[in-house]
Amino acid sequence: MDTILTHEACKRSQLAVRDTLDVVGGKWKLVLLTVLRTGKRRFRELSREVGITPRILSKELQELEMNGLVSRTVCETKPITVEYALTPYSETLSEVLDAMQRWGEQHRKKIIV
């Protein structure tokens, strides 16, 4: 009985982590969200700041927008600019982003020593 419970719990946690990775997995999304936490950015700013080609950036932002994590605003400037910002829903990811940031900091200290 215990084994069955453990097996079920394991499947559930595996599924949950996969669900998260489906939304924010890959090389760029968590990095983009981290940058946007410090304030909204224009498309070009993001592209330059993160070092990501416009084509890939556009796809990543579209997916983040589709999942309700990033908002896209077209500004009536001349020329037209497009601004990206975090949505209120993206705040649910704070814990994930904070944990990843802290781990990266401690791991760098560990491997440099």
Next chain:
Amino acid sequence: MDTILTHEACKRSQLAVRDTLDVVGGKWKLVLLTVLRTGKRRFRELSREVGITPRILSKELQELEMNGLVSRTVCETKPITVEYALTPYSETLSEVLDAMQRWGEQHRKKIIV
């Protein structure tokens, strides 16, 4: 001055998240670590449980081992079996894994409603 500080802080947090993704990024590593949290596994068990081909699994486990997150033990059974388990250092990732798991659970609830 404030802008400079913010810019520096942003670069630092971006770097930290990238560092973390360098070690546990990709499609499989966080899933493998999540499964191994419930106990050690043989290579074949992991392959079946996660649904990952032996070739990719072998590469992922090697990288996790290289970064001190997973240990590999050859058991003198007949035929020889190889067991994988989490290392004590992998416990530093608990916060990341817990946060990812919780987010996946809440996100699934949100999109199903």
